[in-house]
Amino acid sequence: MTFYGFFFYLISAVVIGATAIAITRRNLVHAVVYLIVSYFGTAMLFYLFGAPLLAALEIIIYAGAIMVLFLFVVMMIKIESHEEVMFPLSQWLPAAVFGLIYLAAALMAIVETPGTEVSLRMLTATPIQFALYVFEHHWFSIEVISILLLLALVGALHLGFRKGAAQGSSPHDADASLAGGSAGSISTPREAASATIKEEI
Amino acid sequence: MFFHSVLSPQSSVLLLIPATMLPLAAFLVTFIFTRRHPRLCAGLSIGSIAVSLVCSCALMALNFKMTGPIQYSVGLLASSGLDIPFGFLVDRLNLLMIVVVSAVSFLVQVYSLGYMAGDPGFSRYYSFMSFFAWAMINLTLSPTILQLYIFWELVGLSSYLLIGFWYEKFSATQAGKKAFVMTRAGDVAFFIGFLLLFLHTGNLSIVDLNGRAVSAALPPSVLTLSALLIFGGIVGKSAQFPLLTWLPDAMEGPTPVSALLHSATMVAAGVYLFARLFPFFSMSPTAMEVFLAIGTISMLLASTMAIVSRDIKKVWAFSTISQLGFMIMALGSGGYFAGVFHLTTHAGFKSLLFLCSGVFIHRYGTNDVYELGRLGSRRMIVPTVSIIVGAAALSGFPPFSGYFSKEAIMASLAALPNPAWLAAGLAGVFLTAYYSFRLIFILLLPHPARSLGEFGPPQEAAGNPAAGPAAHESHYRVMAWPLIILSAVTVVLGFFGDRLKAFLDAGITVGGTAGGEHFALPSWVPLGLAGAGLVLAWLEFGRRGAKQIGFVERIPPLFRLFAERWYIDRFYGLLVNLVVDRGISYLCYQNDNKVIDASIDELCEGTVEGGRIVAFLQSGMIQYRLLVIFAVMVLLSIYFFFQVI
Amino acid sequence: MIVPFGHVLLVAGIIFALGVFCAVVRRNLIMIVLGIEIMLNAVSIAFVAAALRWNNLEGQTFVLFILAVAATEVSVGLAIIVYAFRRTDSFDPSRFNLLR
Numbered sequence: 001m002t003f004y005g006f007f008f009y010l011i012s013a014v015v016i017g018a019t020a021i022a023i024t025r026r027n028l029v030h031a032v033v034y035l036i037v038s039y040f041g042t043a044m045l046f047y048l049f050g051a052p053l054l055a056a057l058e059i060i061i062y063a064g065a066i067m068v069l070f071l072f073v074v075m076m077i078k079i080e081s082h083e084e085v086m087f088p089l090s091q092w093l094p095a096a097v098f099g100l101i102y103l104a105a106a107l108m109a110i111v112e113t114p115g116t117e118v119s120l121r122m123l124t125a126t127p128i129q130f131a132l133y134v135f136e137h138h139w140f141s142i143e144v145i146s147i148l149l150l151l152a153l154v155g156a157l158h159l160g161f162r163k164g165a166a167q168g169s170s171p172h173d174a175d176a177s178l179a180g181g182s183a184g185s186i187s188t189p190r191e192a193a194s195a196t197i198k199e200e201i
Numbered sequence: 202m203f204f205h206s207v208l209s210p211q212s213s214v215l216l217l218i219p220a221t222m223l224p225l226a227a228f229l230v231t232f233i234f235t236r237r238h239p240r241l242c243a244g245l246s247i248g249s250i251a252v253s254l255v256c257s258c259a260l261m262a263l264n265f266k267m268t269g270p271i272q273y274s275v276g277l278l279a280s281s282g283l284d285i286p287f288g289f290l291v292d293r294l295n296l297l298m299i300v301v302v303s304a305v306s307f308l309v310q311v312y313s314l315g316y317m318a319g320d321p322g323f324s325r326y327y328s329f330m331s332f333f334a335w336a337m338i339n340l341t342l343s344p345t346i347l348q349l350y351i352f353w354e355l356v357g358l359s360s361y362l363l364i365g366f367w368y369e370k371f372s373a374t375q376a377g378k379k380a381f382v383m384t385r386a387g388d389v390a391f392f393i394g395f396l397l398l399f400l401h402t403g404n405l406s407i408v409d410l411n412g413r414a415v416s417a418a419l420p421p422s423v424l425t426l427s428a429l430l431i432f433g434g435i436v437g438k439s440a441q442f443p444l445l446t447w448l449p450d451a452m453e454g455p456t457p458v459s460a461l462l463h464s465a466t467m468v469a470a471g472v473y474l475f476a477r478l479f480p481f482f483s484m485s486p487t488a489m490e491v492f493l494a495i496g497t498i499s500m501l502l503a504s505t506m507a508i509v510s511r512d513i514k515k516v517w518a519f520s521t522i523s524q525l526g527f528m529i530m531a532l533g534s535g536g537y538f539a540g541v542f543h544l545t546t547h548a549g550f551k552s553l554l555f556l557c558s559g560v561f562i563h564r565y566g567t568n569d570v571y572e573l574g575r576l577g578s579r580r581m582i583v584p585t586v587s588i589i590v591g592a593a594a595l596s597g598f599p600p601f602s603g604y605f606s607k608e609a610i611m612a613s614l615a616a617l618p619n620p621a622w623l624a625a626g627l628a629g630v631f632l633t634a635y636y637s638f639r640l641i642f643i644l645l646l647p648h649p650a651r652s653l654g655e656f657g658p659p660q661e662a663a664g665n666p667a668a669g670p671a672a673h674e675s676h677y678r679v680m681a682w683p684l685i686i687l688s689a690v691t692v693v694l695g696f697f698g699d700r701l702k703a704f705l706d707a708g709i710t711v712g713g714t715a716g717g718e719h720f721a722l723p724s725w726v727p728l729g730l731a732g733a734g735l736v737l738a739w740l741e742f743g744r745r746g747a748k749q750i751g752f753v754e755r756i757p758p759l760f761r762l763f764a765e766r767w768y769i770d771r772f773y774g775l776l777v778n779l780v781v782d783r784g785i786s787y788l789c790y791q792n793d794n795k796v797i798d799a800s801i802d803e804l805c806e807g808t809v810e811g812g813r814i815v816a817f818l819q820s821g822m823i824q825y826r827l828l829v830i831f832a833v834m835v836l837l838s839i840y841f842f843f844q845v846i
Numbered sequence: 847m848i849v850p851f852g853h854v855l856l857v858a859g860i861i862f863a864l865g866v867f868c869a870v871v872r873r874n875l876i877m878i879v880l881g882i883e884i885m886l887n888a889v890s891i892a893f894v895a896a897a898l899r900w901n902n903l904e905g906q907t908f909v910l911f912i913l914a915v916a917a918t919e920v921s922v923g924l925a926i927i928v929y930a931f932r933r934t935d936s937f938d939p940s941r942f943n944l945l946r
């Protein structure tokens with residue numbers, strides 16, 4: 001196998017391993033961090049498959065914003081005082097069974113389908129090429145996505161809004177939370193924290 | 202339409218229509234419109250039956266020399282493969298019957314003017330009487346067995362309505378129900394019988410069935426079976442053994458009803474059917490033997506029951522069963538004329554006897570013979586004389602009509618090879634004379650100390666309590682005339698026997714007496730036995746100083762047996778209790794609860810449980826549902842993958 | 847020449863199965879959302895590989911949209927989780943069965 005092939009298997013092992021470990025962690029912060037590792041691996045895979053812009057976006061958005069959001073929420077709520085029932089049998093046994101069935105079926109499907117033994121070539125789509133393509137063919141979807149992000153913002157703000165907690169927050173705190181499409185429920189960490197701590201119980 | 206009439210058919214139709222339809226019109230008008238006007242009801246009803254009587258007599262006169270039966274079709278019951286005409290059949294037997302029926306109905310309705318006066322249900326009574334008259338006349342004029350069956354049932358219905366006429370009395374309603382159910386049981390057999398016939402021959406016309414062609418095509422087993430089944434209907438309607446217990450209880454109805462229905466006409470419908478299908482029945486000798494046996498048993502059984510009865514109407518009821526047994530014996534032994542002649546004479550003297558008893562009951566308000574005797578019933582001349590005439594006719598003393606008809610019956614019984622039937626018939630003659638005159642002597646020559654019940658309390662009065670003593674006189678007069686007319690008829694009718702025989706025998710082509718006469722019975726034998734019965738009754742009841750205790754009453758077990766009507770009622774009660782109440786009703790009740798209700802309940806419960814299960818699939822912990830989504834997705838993808846590949 | 851396309855699909859499949867496992871088995875609302883993220887990630891890998899296989903940039907475009915939608919859905923989802931936690935003071939999904 002070529003170097004790239006070996007690289008692929010290595011990174012795939014990392015991704016799968018990190019994901020597998022992430023889903024079995026009791027401590028949520030550990031799980032999130034392992035998942036960040038998994039996303040790094042995925043970004044490497046993207047780069048390998050010739051999508052450098054996506055690799056960068058993956059790291060920026062996925063690992064950088066979404067996982068950080070997870071961390072915010074995990075640290076905001078007192079998760080350690082709520083012990084989780086770990087892997088009840090009635091849940092993981094059927095899941096494992098069906099998972100194995102799924103994998104077996106997927107394996108068989110992959111093997112039987114005629115077009116899957118073709119080896120991938122090394123190609124790269126430069127950001128310029130990619131951007132041109134997207135804005136040429138899917139400019140409307142981009143606009144829709146922007147509206148979608150606006151919806152997310154409004155929704156999160158509404159859900160997180162509590163009577164009395166809004167008095168402390170000023171408009172510029174709301175602006176500061178717009179970066180990366182994060183939830184508006186955490187306006188200023190400090191004020192939000194104090195507000196939530198007051199009304200948490 | 203086919204006819205062989207000598208005279209013009211139009212005139213017969215013109216007479217038939219009012220004869221048959223006018224009573225129906227009277228019934229409808231009186232039942233629906235004129236309930237509030239009792240006199241108008243009575244007038245309409247009596248008027249319609251009078252017109253029927255006149256038309257019947259005119260028909261008889263017109264068609265006196267008819268050569269064959271006339272049939273008129275007014276409608277057709279047509280279905281696939283089924284063609285049954287509806288209309289009228291006129292032949293000699295019919296003509297005789299409608300004259301008898303309309304005459305007796307007319308006399309009884311006139312009598313009821315007096316008897317039922319003042320009764321709150323007066324209008325209803327007359328409308329039911331018209332209904333009965335309509336049904337009975339049409340029954341006799343039916344050309345097909347199906348039409349006859351329809352009117353047979355209607356006659357049963359009117360019997361039920363009239364027996365339970367005083368419906369506030371519980372025993373009356375029970376008696377009506379019992380009568381209807383028992384006759385219905387017989388009618389089921391009747392229906393199956395003629396259904397069997399219809400399946401085999403496709404033809405229910407009476408004329409055709411009596412003819413050789415159709416009946417010869419039937420296999421003998423089918424012939425016998427259908428004959429026996431049809432006879433089941435006769436057993437029910439004419440109160441023969443084993444369905445005889447309804448007739449004594451039917452005496453709960455007003456006495457004119459008993460006179461009309463349960464002595465002269467309705468119970469005679471069974472015998473009429475026998476006579477109607479006489480050629481058909483004669484083709485099966487086994488069936489005729491069975492009929493003979495049943496008739497004999499009923500005759501003897503009922504005579505024994507009459508010996509010990511205290512209720513005047515019940516004595517005559519048992520007597521009716523017994524005389525019907527005689528008629529069936531006569532017909533069963535092949536004596537067509539004997540049976541029909543006895544039917545005619547019996548209609549005359551039995552209704553006479555009932556009407557006389559009705560006068561006594563109306564006057565004194567009690568049914569008990571001893572009571573009536575003690576209260577001095579012999580002071581009323583017309584009923585007394587009439588009742589003696591009737592009893593003499595019943596017992597078969599000359600010159601009354603009963604003598605001639607009984608003689609004919611004995612002659613036909615004597616023609617049978619087995620002398621046992623004749624012996625039974627002679628025993629019946631003896632018993633008949635005995636019980637009739639026992640009653641006469643108790644009624645007319647009461648023993649002073651013999652009134653209050655040593656054998657139980659006097660039976661309930663069934664008379665009309667509403668009439669006061671002053672009204673009795675006018676009632677008495679209107680009640681007396683029918684009695685006089687009937688007595689006159691009874692005296693005279695016997696002498697017309699030969700002419701009647703000629704009239705009837707010309708109308709019957711097949712059947713007749715079986716074999717030759719094995720020995721001619723001297724006529725003094727039945728007469729002597731009747732005389733012996735009278736003498737015994739005189740000895741025990743009539744003479745001065747008689748203790749008025751019958752020979753049966755001296756043997757208590759025998760007395761109990763007869764008084765309890767041979768425990769037939771008990772047997773039926775037990776049967777109903779065991780089979781119907783405890784058996785079938787219980788099963789139906791269990792079925793209702795455990796099967797029908799339970800299945801519906803189980804269905805509902807199942808639905809609710811199913812709903813609960815489905816709800817479980819829908820709600821609850823979200824992760825199980827996610828798992829299900831995942832699993833289904835996997836399975837679907839496998840399915841589609843392996844389909845595609 | 848990197849690898850056969852089937853291998854990449856298999857890797858994506860395994861990661862997807864792991865994501866499902868996480869969403870179904872973990873008794874924590876946040877872990878459920880995390881499982882969803884893992885699934886989305888696996889799908890992204892498959893799309894990018896397919897884009898490379900058939901030389902079509904549609905795959906990568908779709909990954910862009912997946913990214914955006916994932917961000918949206920996580921923000922709203924976490925907001926809901928926090929809200930639900932404030933209401934019932936628990937993260938256990940078995941506590942959220944009012945619709946039964």
